[in-house]
Amino acid sequence: MTDLLERTENGIATLTLNRPERLNALSPDMTAGLKEALERLATDHAVGAIVIAGAGRGWCAGGDVKTMESRGADQTFEDRAEGLRRAHQLPLLMRTIPKIIIAMINGPVAGAGLGLALACDLRIAGKAARFGTAFARIGYSGDYGGSWSLTRLVGTAKARELYFLADIIDADKAGELGIVNRVVADDELAAETMALARRIADGPRVALGYMKRNLLAAETEPFSTVLELEAAHQARCAFTEDHKEAVAAFVEKRRPVFKGR
Numbered sequence: 581m582t583d584l585l586e587r588t589e590n591g592i593a594t595l596t597l598n599r600p601e602r603l604n605a606l607s608p609d610m611t612a613g614l615k616e617a618l619e620r621l622a623t624d625h626a627v628g629a630i631v632i633a634g635a636g637r638g639w640c641a642g643g644d645v646k647t648m649e650s651r652g653a654d655q656t657f658e659d660r661a662e663g664l665r666r667a668h669q670l671p672l673l674m675r676t677i678p679k680i681i682i683a684m685i686n687g688p689v690a691g692a693g694l695g696l697a698l699a700c701d702l703r704i705a706g707k708a709a710r711f712g713t714a715f716a717r718i719g720y721s722g723d724y725g726g727s728w729s730l731t732r733l734v735g736t737a738k739a740r741e742l743y744f745l746a747d748i749i750d751a752d753k754a755g756e757l758g759i760v761n762r763v764v765a766d767d768e769l770a771a772e773t774m775a776l777a778r779r780i781a782d783g784p785r786v787a788l789g790y791m792k793r794n795l796l797a798a799e800t801e802p803f804s805t806v807l808e809l810e811a812a813h814q815a816r817c818a819f820t821e822d823h824k825e826a827v828a829a830f831v832e833k834r835r836p837v838f839k840g841r
Contacts, residue, residue: 584613587830591628591781592774593621593773600636603688605644606696615670622677628781628840631773632700642691642714654806664723667692670753671699671725678789680780684773685751685760695724696735701792703760706769711759716746720841721773732799733758784822785840790814 585596595617597604604610614632621627634640636732636749644706655663672682674696683700691714697703713730715722722743731739734757742749755763780788790813822838829836 582613583607583610583618586613587619588627591633592777593617593624593627593629594631594633596633596635598635598639598716600634600638602644602646602691603638604634604636605641607644607693611667611670615673618673618677618679618681622673625835625840627679628783628785629777630679630681631684631777632681632696633773634686635807636687637708638687639683639709640693640696641688642693645718647823668724671695674699675688676793678785678792680788680792682773682777682780684769685709686766686769688712688765691720692724692726695722695726695729698726698729698759699724702771702776704764704773705751705754706764706766707751707758708766709754709760709763710748711754712748713743715747715841716744726825730759771784783828784817784820784838786820786822787817788815 581598585594585598587594587596592831595614597610599605599607599610601610608791633825646807680702681700681705683697685697685703685705687706687708688795689697690712694711694713713722713726727739727743730742733739734742740758741747749757749759751763754760762772762776794806794809795814797809801809821841822836826836
């Protein structure tokens with residue numbers, strides 16, 4: 581059984597983390613599969629949105645604690661650090677590819693799994709979802725960019741609390757804090773997520789990709805840099821067929837039909 585399932589239908593690619601017996605804890609095959617799939621989908625003109633889902637009753641429980649000791653038995657400090665640097669290429673890739681990535685969160689999310697979820701552009705959670713940093717519970721300090729992402733979403737004081745105490749919060753609290761964009765009933769999660777993915781996939785894909793780059797820069801770059809990026813990206817979008825279609829649709833008082841070019 582493969583640790584990652586992939587399906588593309590009508591412009592929406594769905595990547596399903598597939599270790600349900602371990603609450604989809606990360607494995608080398610899963611992370612390698614995600615990286616390969618995202619690199620490929622990043623330039624696939626047939627794909628307008630990417631959904632990451634979890635099989636079974638969990639989304640991603642983070643690192644597989646049961647295998648941590650055996651995996652690290654023969655590693656030096658340098659080996660371990662280099663391995664984490666390679667692993668961190670995944671959340672960086674998720675933040676920088678031009679496709680919009682949506683997390684469909686159906687259950688527990690913890691540790692590196694939380695970092696993975698936070699690297700997505702949008703997050704929709706079912707009521708059964710639960711969130712925790714988890715690292716303090718196993719004597720770790722954190723990885724997958726979670727400390728960076730969480731601080732920007734909830735503020736420095738709350739991020740520190742969630743990391744130091746490692747409390748588990750429910751979906752409603754995650755929504756209140758801004759960790760997730762929407763909270764829906766569990767039986768509506770798939771439909772709501774796919775409806776959102778449909779809106780993204782049917783949108784002006786070139787412009788959305790540049791929006792993502794602008795917003796990433798806005799988290800770290802000075803105002804002047806973002807202004808320069810916006811100028812270049814807006815000028816590029818002015819030459820797209822989608823922009824011309826949108827203008828024509830506005831004049832003709834109809835909905836635009838975008839083609840992603």
